[in-house]
Amino acid sequence: MVSSQAKYELIQEVGRGSYGVVYEAVVQRTGARVAVKKIRCHSPENVELALREFWALSSIQSQHPNVIHLKECVLQRGGLAQRMNHGSGSSSYLELVETSLKGELAFNGRRSRYLWFVMDFCDGGDMNAYLLSRKPSRRTNASFMLQLGSALAFLHRNRIIHRDLKPDNILISQGPAEPTLKVADFGLSKVCSASGLDPDEPASVERCFLSTACGTDFYMAPEAREGCYTAKADIFALGVIIWAMVERLTFVEAGTQRELLGSYVRHGEVIVPLGEALLVNPNMELLIPARMKSMRAGMKRLIREMLAADPRQRPDAFELELRLVRIASRELDWDT
Numbered sequence: 001m002v003s004s005q006a007k008y009e010l011i012q013e014v015g016r017g018s019y020g021v022v023y024e025a026v027v028q029r030t031g032a033r034v035a036v037k038k039i040r041c042h043s044p045e046n047v048e049l050a051l052r053e054f055w056a057l058s059s060i061q062s063q064h065p066n067v068i069h070l071k072e073c074v075l076q077r078g079g080l081a082q083r084m085n086h087g088s089g090s091s092s093y094l095e096l097v098e099t100s101l102k103g104e105l106a107f108n109g110r111r112s113r114y115l116w117f118v119m120d121f122c123d124g125g126d127m128n129a130y131l132l133s134r135k136p137s138r139r140t141n142a143s144f145m146l147q148l149g150s151a152l153a154f155l156h157r158n159r160i161i162h163r164d165l166k167p168d169n170i171l172i173s174q175g176p177a178e179p180t181l182k183v184a185d186f187g188l189s190k191v192c193s194a195s196g197l198d199p200d201e202p203a204s205v206e207r208c209f210l211s212t213a214c215g216t217d218f219y220m221a222p223e224a225r226e227g228c229y230t231a232k233a234d235i236f237a238l239g240v241i242i243w244a245m246v247e248r249l250t251f252v253e254a255g256t257q258r259e260l261l262g263s264y265v266r267h268g269e270v271i272v273p274l275g276e277a278l279l280v281n282p283n284m285e286l287l288i289p290a291r292m293k294s295m296r297a298g299m300k301r302l303i304r305e306m307l308a309a310d311p312r313q314r315p316d317a318f319e320l321e322l323r324l325v326r327i328a329s330r331e332l333d334w335d336t
């Protein structure tokens with residue numbers, strides 16, 4: 001048992017999501033800054049989202065500069081804190097797994113339990129806040145394209161489908177040079193298994209078919225809305241993000257009234273998410289560029305392919321990474 005209170009000092013709350021609170025904290029021993037996400041395990045939904053995030057982040061054997069790094073996960077029960085390991089046989093871990101599988105609490109819900117995720121701290125806010133508070137910059141866009149391409153190839157190589165890529169879930173660490181972007185929030189992610197023991201198990205994320213419709217409206221691929229999709233749904237979401245970033249396309253989110261980066265189609269006064277419009281009309285020709293006078297042919301072609309209605313026509317993450325490197329290098333050359 002360890003005491004999380006002694007190890008980390010919470011400095012301030014930096015944000016709240018639908019199932020957790022995130023704090024800026026300091027590691028007492030080293031003074032390093034970290035982010036700590038505290039999730040209350042009082043409902044099966046919270047436990048399921050927390051375990052998904054834990055499984056995805058702890059299934060990654062190596063670190064990637066553009067993927068949020070989970071330093072440790074601690075389960076707190078009353079005054080006791082216990083470090084959690086993936087696949088642990090501890091009774092409290094197994095109770096959480098049982099809760100997630102059965103959809104009902106497998107422990108006494110009146111005694112509060114919390115999961116604490118200790119991660120990299122990102123001091124630059126999310127991609128929306130970062131980009132929309134600055135003048136458009138080809139250099140930053142090119143750098144973000146490179147980092148996004150690299151992060152997605154890394155995740156798919158590790159058989160993780162994120163399923164909720166959007167600018168809100170891409171955090172920024174401001175450094176002395178170009179900012180570093182980190183893909184975060186793995187609460188909806190799926191780790192596709194491939195033990196090698198079962199020949200029917202998918203070895204690549206391209207062959208891992210999923211049916212739970214999840215994601216966020218404006219970034220959701222047409223096939224994900226119908227509930228039969230693969231990792232290509234992440235490629236579509238990244239297409240929506242990259243197109244919006246390059247052209248500064250935004251919309252105002254109903255409810256919160258926040259301005260968000262995202263591409264869409266316009267039907268008169270109404271804006272329609274791309275995935276929804278493509279589901280109705282798969283042959284719809286996207287108007288790229290939408291705002292700029294011109295766009296490089298390679299960029300235009302890539303965005304169009306990433307947003308193809310048929311997922312088979314989208315590049316996979318490995319081809320995408322290579323093409324983004326080519327496009328971004330040209331942009332960076334142009335800028336110097």
Ligand SMILES: Nc1ncnc2c1ncn2[C@@H]1O[C@H](COP(=O)(O)OP(=O)(O)OP(=O)(O)O)[C@@H](O)[C@H]1O
Pocket residue numbers: 014015016017018019020021022035037068119120121122123125126168169171184185187
């Ligand atoms: N590692 C981090 N460093 C700095 N801020 C973070 C970090 N992780 C999350 N945040 C901030 O904390 C807030 C809550 O994040 P969290 O991941 O819990 O939920 P969310 O993505 O906002 O919402 P939801 O889970 O409902 O989609 C967000 O505003 C996010 O920008």
